Amino acid sequence: MKELNVGLIGYGFMGRAHSNAYRQAGKFFDLSYEPVLKAACARSKDKIQAFADNWGYEGVETDWRKLVERKDIDAIDICTPNNYHHDIAIAAAQAGKMVLCEKPLSMNPAEGLEMVEAVEKAGVANMVWYNYRRVPAVTLAKLLIDQGRLGRIFHYRAVFLQDWTISADLPQGGTGLWRLDAAAAGAGVTGDLLAHCIDTALWLNGPISSVTAMTEIFVKERQHNLTGKVEPVTIDDACAFLARFNNGSLATFESTRYARGHKALYTFEINGEHASIQWDLHDLHRLNYFDHRDDSIVRGWRSVHVSDSDMPYMDKWWVPGLQIGYEHSFIHGVADFIKGLETGEPAQPTFRGALETQYVCDAVLKSAKSGTWQAVGA
Numbered sequence: 180m181k182e183l184n185v186g187l188i189g190y191g192f193m194g195r196a197h198s199n200a201y202r203q204a205g206k207f208f209d210l211s212y213e214p215v216l217k218a219a220c221a222r223s224k225d226k227i228q229a230f231a232d233n234w235g236y237e238g239v240e241t242d243w244r245k246l247v248e249r250k251d252i253d254a255i256d257i258c259t260p261n262n263y264h265h266d267i268a269i270a271a272a273q274a275g276k277m278v279l280c281e282k283p284l285s286m287n288p289a290e291g292l293e294m295v296e297a298v299e300k301a302g303v304a305n306m307v308w309y310n311y312r313r314v315p316a317v318t319l320a321k322l323l324i325d326q327g328r329l330g331r332i333f334h335y336r337a338v339f340l341q342d343w344t345i346s347a348d349l350p351q352g353g354t355g356l357w358r359l360d361a362a363a364a365g366a367g368v369t370g371d372l373l374a375h376c377i378d379t380a381l382w383l384n385g386p387i388s389s390v391t392a393m394t395e396i397f398v399k400e401r402q403h404n405l406t407g408k409v410e411p412v413t414i415d416d417a418c419a420f421l422a423r424f425n426n427g428s429l430a431t432f433e434s435t436r437y438a439r440g441h442k443a444l445y446t447f448e449i450n451g452e453h454a455s456i457q458w459d460l461h462d463l464h465r466l467n468y469f470d471h472r473d474d475s476i477v478r479g480w481r482s483v484h485v486s487d488s489d490m491p492y493m494d495k496w497w498v499p500g501l502q503i504g505y506e507h508s509f510i511h512g513v514a515d516f517i518k519g520l521e522t523g524e525p526a527q528p529t530f531r532g533a534l535e536t537q538y539v540c541d542a543v544l545k546s547a548k549s550g551t552w553q554a555v556g557a
């Protein structure tokens with residue numbers, strides 16, 4: 180088996196999710212490359228050494244530029260705050276490395292486009308970790324839509340709700356809280372949470388043509404962990420938008436970090452001419468399905484428990500009836516990325532695919548500012 184030597188940058192939540200995925204993928208999927216955890220990288224030597232020891236990385240680096248130049252690394256995995264994605268991805272591509280990047284691709288479409296051009300010019304494999312596509316129930320939704328079971332699509336409805344930033348005492352910036360700092364994150368819930376909803380929506384229902392949006396910042400100032408000063412908050416705390424898809428369907432999207440009681444409630448519902456589907460991250464192994472063509476005396480919403488071996492990915496896991504969870508969506512990401520290397524059919528979304536989500540996010544933020552409909556990509 181060939182080795183796929185990974186150099187991973189960042190040691191937070193995503194560094195852990197990806198490291199776990201590299202370790203597990205080859206145990207469950209038949210892959211012709213074995214991921215090797217070659218080096219982990221972060222500025223803090225103590226923190227990255229502890230991370231590397233825990234996950235079994237062979238070594239550490241404290242300067243990402245050194246990591247991307249190392250001859251013994253095949254793939255660079257970017258798990259840093261968003262403001263580092265651009266420079267690292269471009270340097271990695273120029274050094275001939277494959278590049279895997281945590282979502283969102285970039286701070287804005289202009290950066291994203293440069294990243295796309297860099298990986299395409301270098302001809303290196305690339306992928307953005309939009310993991311929810313690889314929850315088996317969501318992959319099943321794609322299968323049902325592609326089979327034409329829903330017929331013409333009328334509506335797409337998605338929400339992603341959290342409640343962790345309600346306290347005005349929560350600071351912004353620095354480790355763990357960079358998502359509240361526009362300089363590190365680029366955007367608030369639009370780039371962090373709606374980006375997931377948009378990625379899934381584009382995959383399931385095709386391109387979005389135009390949007391009209393509103394955003395709000397509920398807590399206007401917060402202590403900044405890096406400067407020690409109270410500073411204006413400039414990320415969007417909440418965002419709701421309407422969208423039109425190219426296929427003629429209408430959509431509503433909503434996300435907030437101020438929905439008391441919701442920790443990570445990502446749901447979507449799609450209504451078609453013949454059938455509808457619903458999915459809920461809190462019940463991620465189920466897909467709800469309603470088909471109007473059923474006999475009327477048994478017609479109703481069914482809750483499909485996605486665990487049988489004929490369901491997407493599930494033949495690789497336990498026995499029918501036993502479910503899997505969140506971390507498996509990342510394991511599937513590694514397996515699909517490696518399959519892409521084997522077949523030449525790249526795992527999606529590539530950087531180019533993920534750039535489409537950046538264009539929608541950008542249109543949403545522009546519309547929220549202007550108060551008018553905004554064409555995507557304009």
Ligand code: SOE
Nearest residue numbers: 192282341358371372375443
């Ligand atoms: C934010 O709290 C967050 O961790 C996102 O950054 C992830 O992408 C999302 O999957 C869960 O919520």
